[in-house]
Amino acid sequence: MSEQRVHFYQVGSFAVGNRLLSADDRTVQSSPHRTNSIDSGHRACQGCGEALGARYALDAAMRATNGQLLAVNATGCLEVFSTPYPETSWRIPWLHSLFGNAPAVATGVAAAMRVKGRSDVRVVGQAGDGGTVDIGFGTLSGMFERNDDVLFICYDNEGYMNTGVQRSAATPPAARTATTDVVGAEPGNVFGQGKDLPRIAMAHDIPYVATATVADLHDLEQKVERAMSFRGARYLHVFVPCPLGWGSASNETIHLARLAKETGLFPVFEAEYGVVTNVSPIRRPAPVEEYLKLQRRYAHLFGPKGRPDIVARLQGIADANIARYGLLPERDELDSREDD
Amino acid sequence: MERPFAITLDVGTSRANHTGSWRVERPVYVDRLPPCNNACPAGENIQGWLYEAESGGYEAAWRKLVENNPLPAIMGRVCFHPCESACNRAEVDEAVGINAVERFLGDTAIEHGWSFPEPGADTGKRILVVGAGPAGLSATYHLRLMGHQVRLVDASAKLGGMLRYGIPAYRLPRAILDAEIARIIDMGVEVVLNHTVHDIDVERREGEFDAVFLAVGAQLGKRVNIPAGDSSKVIDAVSFLHQVADEDPPMLGRRVVVYGGGDTALDAARTARRLGATDAVIVYRRNRDKMPAHAEEVEQALGEGVTVRWLSTVDRFESERLVLEKMRLNADGFPEATGEYEELDADSLVLALGQDTDLSLLEGNANVEVNDGVVQVTPTMMTNEGGVFAGGDAAPSDRTATVAVGHGKRAARGIDAYVRGEEFASGDRHELATADRLNTWYYADAPRTERPELERIRRQTNFEEVIGGLTEENALFEARRCLSCGNCFECDNCFGVCPDNAVVKLGAGHRYEFNYDFCKGCGICVRECPCGAIEMVPERI
Amino acid sequence: MLRQLEGSKAIAETVALCRPEVVCAYPISPQTHIIEAIGVKVKEGSLAPCEYINVESEFAAMSVSIGASAAGARAYTATASQGLLFMIEAVYNAAGLGLPIVMTLANRAIGAPINIWNDHSDAMAVRDSGWIQLFAETNQEAADLHVQAFRLAEELSVPVMVCMDGFILTHAVEGVDLMDQATVDRFLPTYEPRQVLDPDDPVSIGAMVGPEAFEEVRYLAHLRQLDALDYIPVIAEEFAALTGRASGGLIHPYRTEDADTVVVALGSVLGTIKDAVDRLRDGGQRVGVLGIASFRPFPIAAVRDALARAHRVIVVEKAFSLGMGGVLATDVSMATLGSSAVLNTVVAGLGGRPIAQHSIETMIEQAIRGELADLTFLDLDEGVIARERARMARTRRSGPFAENVLRDISQTREDRS
């Protein structure tokens, strides 16, 4: 939850802007002078959450670093749709090397800056969930373990979308992907697998780990800002819905991200040096169905041949998250927070 | 620096790639009609003036408000605010306290002495307004703004009509009433008081008026035939309240029964309490759910010690003894007599059974059509007689002050068109900004601010105003609870949520526009617009 | 200063003189002594400013180097064998991006069967990656090549791999004339990148290039390799003028002027071959040696000239392409195309198998007599091969032949003793 205090105004800090706030308190995205780190003309799908998340995060990082930012990108949708020759959408210095090595490349860039005494120049590494939790995991863990001065951002859309929607270790149970089809007794991705990277990152005791979604811009930007206040390895896991891979309407991207958080399926929190320091409480609790039903990848769970048993298991996952992170605080506690 | 071919690219070059060609639907900014505006009988642009108030621009807000209604301090007290009933915010938490903000703006305007804009350039047209109640005052105001000359005549000694003679001072302090009326009169109005118009045609001809607006109100209390002893004190509520307003209250005794279930009945009962009645009992033939009076009025009355005999009719009134017949509701909800009777001690009986309009001044005119005791009018409030307009309680409608104010405005527009020899054309109404168009997630949680109420004990003994005003802080808070339904309030959401950076921010007050070169038509801006001010329309393919 | 020291140490000392700014490595035999020694220098502060990064894999090592180089830092790493294969994706990437990284490859065989000893299979595996591959004959040359490699890499914006035989060179203690800092500085200017990540001049590096331009990109990379063919001799000459040492260059001919038979080889085996050639010369044979110093780019014209007089060319190589034959020999055959020279391929020294001077001499004599097969495996134990093939023919579940061979050889030894 944003620590920024907003004098009550219509949309508080939920919307992108707020005409009555001072410029300093507004989101970077509300400014016509934002960097537009990733600019128009990119070839992302309609309603792409990753394009959005990347602009949000990098523009915030650009503000936090006063424009002294270098970005390293893993292979994936973000890379492919942003830099097909002869056009690039990036407005910041940007380097793409490989799928699995973005964290290490970022380490190298950071090392170069350190050796050149450019402590003002900061480095961001970024990848999708495949490049982070799967193929890039080794280099990421190495980067964490050495506490290299890199903010690594994972744009998590829960699968290999660039290659045609295959399962990754971030694909949730029951979700349909091209490699976890909705056939057999346990349709979709199996339960009991997958990798919770934010928690793994925390286990490295790095200075800062946070999760965020494209549905709460103030929160996301504040986390980028916070991340940039640390030296050393930092990790930001941003939830970015994918209309193509999830079979959702292109206009539902942000709504889905919001529901993922409000159902408890995607806990939004911050941790410093391995300890959770802050969680974003659920504001309007919603059952998982509300989230699942908007996505074709879960269509097999509903309708006449639906699988309420599987939906219940997914609700169980959400409930476990709610319990683990305390996502549903006592109402009066929530109220006092709002009063701030 | 010589850069490697193809693998290294100059920044921002993708702007050459116009992804707008992918689009099959395009987002378009729209203004939708907010439900409050839609519900306001006076046609106020409520969302519009709340928007100004949100930023503390109270004068701008007031000016936007009085574009449609010149009596905000009054309406902020007496209006039964259908706007709030329609308010979409009720779906989030509670309706915005529009009425309270209106009163705040009205009071602030009086406090600061803000005046109306200069009247328009003189058109040379002369308009007669008959009746200085809310309809007449409203018409006068609008006509003056349009540059017409107005003669305002009224049979009473003071201006205000039912605002003064029908609404007790504890609901509408006289200083407020006088101040807002004075502001209208200060626009240059010829006022003629204590003047009863007996024949409208004569009056119009002799005064060489180009048009006439009849706003004579409904001043006649309805009477029913209730057998009553000679000594029994029976009075109609309209007369009762009028006499109180003239500071000549009738002697009703300690036990007062009011017969009827409308707001007037409540006004009468509450007034009686203030005049010293220990028992103020309302007799009403149906139950509370069916009572036409506004719930908050009922609540306040009960709070002041007024009691109600539900499902009862007055059968007869015999020397300090009222005989009531018990009623029951049939399957259709209509009351039926039961044949059971009970008695009630009473010193006087006040009849609040409705009002009629005195239309004797039209008797000489065959063209003006009168049905059910009210004048039939067109949408611009014109009767069948050219140049003769009617409104307020004299025309068919809900008989509220706000409706009357709205009639005054519409009549003024109609009159203006008439005297110019034109047809009045109202603009196209925007599509209604219904709740389903909104994305209420974005609005901060904020329960409404209640206005303070006068302590109960003081309400039973004097005519001090019962409902207080909002402090500035509260008014600001309340204004900011407005969802701005259907109208962009520049929250930057569309600008921020576009994955293709295809929204252009035009600067404060100028909203946004789409850059269709890059908009892929994903529709996120529409889905995430809090107030529903964007819609998708199919591209022509 | 001439010093008697281990090859790895000589490399570490020399690399340090080149003022690398980021050194990143993951340990693998036989490269370890190099990176250990550089690590000490960074830690003690004698190599500064320099960031030394211990990474979790070779893949990360090359990736860190990529990032550092793209950000404008002089980057160095070292690896061998499996490590090179583990980083191979990044190896190609570094070349594709034109990043002037210098890497020492302590040549070692590739498993399975796992084998830590020297051959050239690893270098051959990245032959087509776009890296310049220089082969050192001695530790002196290996050290010198590193200085030239940085110059070459940064001048052409292309990565350079200095290949030196694992253990045979890396672990050999011999005399090496180490350069001094001033001389290195005179030869190697400060790194001025051709492209760099810079907040003040942002670019996107590493675009996705489709069919419309990929071929051009590749061809341009090829041209850059051809440019290197021109440039390598230039800097070798400059280096020679500065140090008096003929390290580097494209090729190293030895007694080829009047040679009927020329043996072509890469790396440290050239010394042994030279001794053999001297012996044969003493016996009246007109034999010469051609060392290939630059394997990629392959100096086809220089090789053609050097072999113009030869009637017989014997390519001795420590790697081969399974199912085909010699790798270096294939390249050499392109240089001898059209000539009447007979070409023999001799595969030797795989997995650290010692290459004896005696075997070389015997092989050359056989070749001269026309008795050498087109593709010969030096000192191959034919008996083991025959027995294992027979066994495999007999038994369906014959097991992994690597282990069978080991069992067979130890059995044979016991039988003999």
Next chain:
Amino acid sequence: MFQVRIHGRGGQGVVTAAELLSVAAFNEGRHAQAFPSFGSERTGAPVVSYCRLDDREIRTREPVMAPDAVIVQDVTLIHQVDLFGGLVEGGYVLINTSRTFEELGLDDLGDRFQSERLMTCPATELAIEHVGRALPNAALLGAFAALTRQVPLDAIGVAIRDRFHGAVGERNFAAATAAFDHVTREMEAATRASTT
């Protein structure tokens, strides 16, 4: 060219011995090449190192297959490893032991090689005495210098001191000197025995 093969076990300083020998020769202005038997042997396993000494450039990279001298640091290897394989006619053998060739069961060596070039030296004992640790390599280098006269003892000393600084270097050199003296005495005794 003079080629040396040193046998020992991992951890006994076999590789260092070859290196020191090469440095000693280098310090004398000679060409030298030292290298280990490249392997992944661990402490205790049999290991071999080599050293070539020459007055001209050493180009060959083949393992030493026909050594001019064999140094055995650990006699327990005698029946495990072919210690004397390839040793040239007239080659030297230096064994770290306080026993005799006969006691070691190596009497037949005298038949194959020149007996005055077969030498034992209690290098481990000397190391314990002078260095305080059972590391016989420095002592054996002293013995080697005395036996083969390929490098002077002083050059060995420079190499040792270059490698081991301060007291450690001095103690190692003391061990080397003691071994040198021991071998010199043994050789003089043998000479006296043969001439009488």
